[in-house]
Amino acid sequence: MKKQLNASLMISLAAALFSASPMTQAASQEIAVMAWGTTWEQGLQVVADKFEKQTGIHVVPVTQSGSADGYARLQSMQDAPKIDIWFSTSSLAARVTPDKKLFAPIPDAALSNVSALIPGAKAPTWVAAYYYPLSIIYRPTLVTHPITAWADLWKPEFKDSLAVPDVQTYQARMLMVSALTHGGSIDNVDPGFTALKQLRPNIAMFYGSDSDSRRALAQGEVSVLIGPPSQAKPLSDAGVDVTVVSPKPAPVMFDVMTLVNTPKQAMALKFIDFVLSAESQSTISTLYNMGPVNHNVKAAPELAAVLPKESDQVSFDEAKINDHVAQWNERFNAEISR
Template sequence: MSKLLKAAFCAVAAATLISVVTGPSLAADKTITVQAWGTSWEQGLQKVADDFEKQTGIHVEAVTQSGSADGYARLQSMADAPKIDVWFTTSSLAARVTSDDKMFANIPPDKDAGAGAMIPGAVTNRWVAAYYYPLSIIYRPSLTKQKISGWNDLWQANFKDALAVPDVETYQARMLLVSALLNGGSIDDVGPGFDALKRLRPNIAMFYGSDSDARRALAQGDVSVLVGPPSQAKPLRDAGVDVAVVSPKPAPVMFDVMTLVKTQRQDLAIQFIHFVVTKAPQATISSSFDMGPVNSDVVPSPDLAAVLPAKADQVTFDEAKVNAGIGAWNEKFKMDIAH
């Protein structure tokens, strides 16, 4: 064998050996799994993940969930060997479950100044918000034949069988809490909220737990009004459905957040979490599916800015109190209202 051929053979053999020994491991080391809502993933998070891979070489595999409770149940089922590295959920559920030290890890602060200043309430040691949103009223002017300007409009008799309203478990009981505030109650006294929902019941065509079901009902004209975040309007508008959005006082503001699951890929997962809150991904999220940026250096998309509530009209609720009460509230809701 010539020296040249022998050298070439040795080089190929060495490369093959390296590939066999390190290839699969390296590939696995450069992949993380993220669990999020399917609609959010399709509308903007996929683009964020693709940009993250281009910048870091870390591939993001998506696992979709129909809701936060569904996602958490899946995590619990794999508690001894989690296959999810980053879990998207609501701030309310995150506040309840991330104290589990076996499943969740602390998220170290981002030392990169490019992340910008996070808005108040968007970061804790166990979760980082990806975006924020209010609870709003989305309606079809061609079907309602009137402009909706406030929550009390929904109780008008001409909206009989016209509303799609989130159930108590969806959007962390915010519709119940808004109803309470409108009628002299509070998070510590939700009785007036239940009484108000009973009065509203003839106008409610559906209580929903799935955003896609509610959007479909509004698109098909089965309902003319949908209570939900402004992001619900964007896919309808993009499909040519006439929709208007108003975020009246009191406007509950909520976060969807990223949590860090304890796996062997935490270092890679932390990079993804930090990336999501930098300026370019935040701009993508805001423009792609009308969510509020949590990076204060990013301006909301024009469509979203037009319907975001004024700061004076925004309200927040103590998540610890929501978590303490939501189980009993849901049972009462099922027995007294949803049936």
């Protein structure tokens, strides 16, 4: 009987030691965050390292090529998600996060920095990590005159010179700019499509990958790139001389954090709140050239110089974008991109 008790005790001790092993403890003290590779490398990695030092929670990065790719991967693991936080555009997040099986709400009470957020940066199921405008990035040595307005891009001197995002990239904002600058609106995109057809001779490439468009600008295959100011940062760091302007109307967009429905929500919320802190927002603005969503943080000086004035900024109803973007994309592919 005594031997049986000793044997049982040894088995219990062994099980306890195994459950408390460093590997098991480490796994329980980590979260997985899925984001774009550039976003991670240029800003979030530094934030995640600081977060781990302060909390002991390790952040495992998972790279997505785009928001749609990330969402497809989440759907494939819906019954047992292995991602705790997913970065997305606000437009896609607004469409998919009502799925209560896959996503959890982000309560204001869990965020110590929620009161510092700028307008529009928080929804029940997502919170913005940063904001950015759609801007014009160009190589000053490759253009005849400085670019100051959207209308400049339609000039004949820019024939075969532009890298322009397709409709699905940056939430159809180039279509919105084309519409607004030619008498249309989100409810009347016909002038936008007509304007893009007129712009077509000047467009050397439509892109869905930021890295492809940056490469084209760096190599001189195009002289102008339409995209957020963050596109200019790696080019400048590599010694490529670029100029950024954000003319009126300047669409402003958010990239956001969503909370996936996993057992690690408490740790994930800590990371989300940490990203919203003044220290992290300053890091993201400086390293990644994105606008801070914490109103107590000023944009990095270089970025502040190219951000649009508040009076020049425009925003759009994400529900309308979501309702129409598939139709717009079909029309874009049929009439313009081919």
